Amino acid sequence: MPGVLTDSAAPVLEAEGVGTISLLREREGAKYGGSPEGIRKHYDLDTDFWKLVLGPTVTYSCALFQGPDDKLDDAQQRKIGWHLAASGAHSARAALDIGCGWGSVLRNVSAIPGVERVVGLTLSKTQAEYLWSQQIPRVEVRVENWAEHEPELPYDSIISIGAFEHFAKPEETPQEKIAVYADFFERCHRWLSPSGRMSLQTMAFGNMTREEASDFMNREIFPDSDLPSLDDILKAVNGLFEVVAFRNDRLHYARTYDRWSANLRQNRDRAVALVGEEAVARTEQYFKLISMGFRMGKEHLLRFALRPIRKSWAVSGADYWGI
Amino acid sequence: MNASATDAQTIQAFCIDYVSRLTDTPPERVDPSVEVERLGLDSATAVALIMSLEERFGIELMPEMLFDYPTIAKLSDHLASRLTAEGRST
Numbered sequence: 348m349p350g351v352l353t354d355s356a357a358p359v360l361e362a363e364g365v366g367t368i369s370l371l372r373e374r375e376g377a378k379y380g381g382s383p384e385g386i387r388k389h390y391d392l393d394t395d396f397w398k399l400v401l402g403p404t405v406t407y408s409c410a411l412f413q414g415p416d417d418k419l420d421d422a423q424q425r426k427i428g429w430h431l432a433a434s435g436a437h438s439a440r441a442a443l444d445i446g447c448g449w450g451s452v453l454r455n456v457s458a459i460p461g462v463e464r465v466v467g468l469t470l471s472k473t474q475a476e477y478l479w480s481q482q483i484p485r486v487e488v489r490v491e492n493w494a495e496h497e498p499e500l501p502y503d504s505i506i507s508i509g510a511f512e513h514f515a516k517p518e519e520t521p522q523e524k525i526a527v528y529a530d531f532f533e534r535c536h537r538w539l540s541p542s543g544r545m546s547l548q549t550m551a552f553g554n555m556t557r558e559e560a561s562d563f564m565n566r567e568i569f570p571d572s573d574l575p576s577l578d579d580i581l582k583a584v585n586g587l588f589e590v591v592a593f594r595n596d597r598l599h600y601a602r603t604y605d606r607w608s609a610n611l612r613q614n615r616d617r618a619v620a621l622v623g624e625e626a627v628a629r630t631e632q633y634f635k636l637i638s639m640g641f642r643m644g645k646e647h648l649l650r651f652a653l654r655p656i657r658k659s660w661a662v663s664g665a666d667y668w669g670i
Numbered sequence: 671m672n673a674s675a676t677d678a679q680t681i682q683a684f685c686i687d688y689v690s691r692l693t694d695t696p697p698e699r700v701d702p703s704v705e706v707e708r709l710g711l712d713s714a715t716a717v718a719l720i721m722s723l724e725e726r727f728g729i730e731l732m733p734e735m736l737f738d739y740p741t742i743a744k745l746s747d748h749l750a751s752r753l754t755a756e757g758r759s760t
Contacts, residue, residue, distance in 0.1 A: 381697060410686065415703075561713075561714050563714075601733065602734075605732040605733070605734060608730075608732065609730065612730055631719070631721070632717070635717045635720060635732075635733055636713065636714060636717050636719065638733045638734070639713040639717050639736075640713055640730065640734040642733055642734060642736075642737055643713055645713065
């Protein structure tokens, strides 16, 4: 589709980011956009362990609760529903899930009538092997960084949940971080069809910086990763996407982590048999610390519905009632 | 003195002792009626307190409890009634 993949409105990169990006790519190599080692250290525990903790759909991200008695599985499905609507998945033929985890979004998108192709990107081989073994119809899972992804055809819908947390590195300057995020959004913008949509969910720093985070969290849980702030994201989407909807659901994530804590405690013996006492104890501490952090507003949980900014009047002014 | 009151006292003494050692403050200066963040706890030390209470009393506790019951006195009363309801003693 000539023209579609080149309709880029990327003033951030054109103005100041291109040099920064090429320097960063040279300096960081395969770690640019997400460190494979950092990702694997966090996610590559046994999938059966994560099933015990996260539940049968292995959805490792913040749910969307309706009330305190809402079941975790229902709240996770509601969260996925929010993203499907925000990203226009119901009218998509091709969709992309960046950071597909164990496939709960892929399965939902694949089941939508009219969807012909869903691509999932992950840096975790454990997750990819699990998904390859499932053979979900119309789904292609790739162990690939978004910074290396080169689609042949555009997507109508892009969803990214819980991956953005890993895009930036602690050693990057604030300007470099924003340049990495802008590079990500510029690519997504380029990959989307004219009327495409995108949804994003990420943790972010609230009233805390990385320097104030505990050594335990920085070293054991999120090595090689640095969280964004809301301001970083708004700067990075500037000129590329308009923000259609935005939510900060930090208390939903505190509740989600508390539910995972309860699952882990109920299945502790089996969990220890799968991954060992040390990993279980580390996970227990991590869940409680991060739940506390979300309650205190140290971390936020941001969800965005994004619409690409286009030059065409017909596209940018067309009705869309997804969310 | 009924069992529940004894339990709350035991839990309160445990919390005061824990916070006293954690913040290097004499136990008599750890006021159970003020919010825990004013006792010098941060998120990491508050989680450490929660996890030590779990271990000591064999009960599952979530961080939200510290927001619903923000003082040592309220927390101890709440835990004591939970332990009593679950048919356990300290």
